Amino acid sequence: MTPAELVSHAAASGVNVLALTDHDTTAGFTDALQAARQHHGFVMVPGIELSVTWNRQTVHIVGLGIDPDDPGLQAGLDRIMEFRQWRAEEIGRRLANSGIENAYQHAKALSSGKLISRTHFGRHLVAIGKAKDMRDVFRHYLVAGKPGHVAGEWATLEEGVGWIHAAGGQAVIAHPARYRMTRTKLRKLIGEFREYGGEAIEVVSGSHSKDDIFTMARHAADFGLLASAGSDFHSPEQTWISMGRLPQMPTGCTPVWSTWE
DSSP states (O other), rough: OHHHHHHHHHHTOOOEEEOOOOTTTTTTTTHHHHHHTTSTOOOOEEEEEEEETTTTTEEEEEESSSOOOOOHHHHHHHHHHHHHHHHHHHHHHHHTTTTTHHHHHHHHSSSSOOOOOOHHHHHHHHHTTTTTSHHHIIIIIIIITTTTTOOOOEEEEHHHHHHHHHTTTTEEEEEEGGGOOOOHHHHHHHHHHHHHTEEEEEEEEOOOOHHHHHHHHHHHHHHHOOEHHHHHHHHOOOTTTTOOOOOOOTOOOOOOGGGOO
């Protein structure tokens, strides 16, 4: 969806506070903010979802309330975007080697041409009948050991949190239950994140179960972190994630937005 379409969809879904947290780019915020002004009482929060590499694993760190034009942040994003471009081309090459020709060209056509993500490859693979849906795509083509998998080489955790802070934002560990870490490993990640100045952990997420929510609430309390909530909405194709339909924050959590003016 375009930023304007996203804002309209959010408003129609009953959302009145929307953080635009695109992966590794802030390019859509100006258009989203302009669209938000057409909806009375609608608040746009400038954000980012940074890709970082921690302990040889990709982790996403959300930044909330950032300055989208901060030079230090943009320099870091430029570095990540260079890798993203190479990765997209490499995914195309690997899929071609497995008999799926021109996947890169089709993925690029489905994108804005600036950021080609695995989702764009996924949409193409579903369209040509190689998979029944996005989950099927990732399961059979884009995870470790599958034909189109390319390991991430992102920012470090310290860099990611630092870029967000330099841009005046709050750092949040996104959808922590999705990483399939052991409890010990996840708590190590949270501990290091806190040492670098991270402020919050996403307790309520569109990809978290009820058990996940209460587990993450416990981790937030143990580490003295604020609690965030977000749909993790990417597109209407992801029917298991609905905007404006998130569960309530568990009792005892201090919401990240409680610190906002």
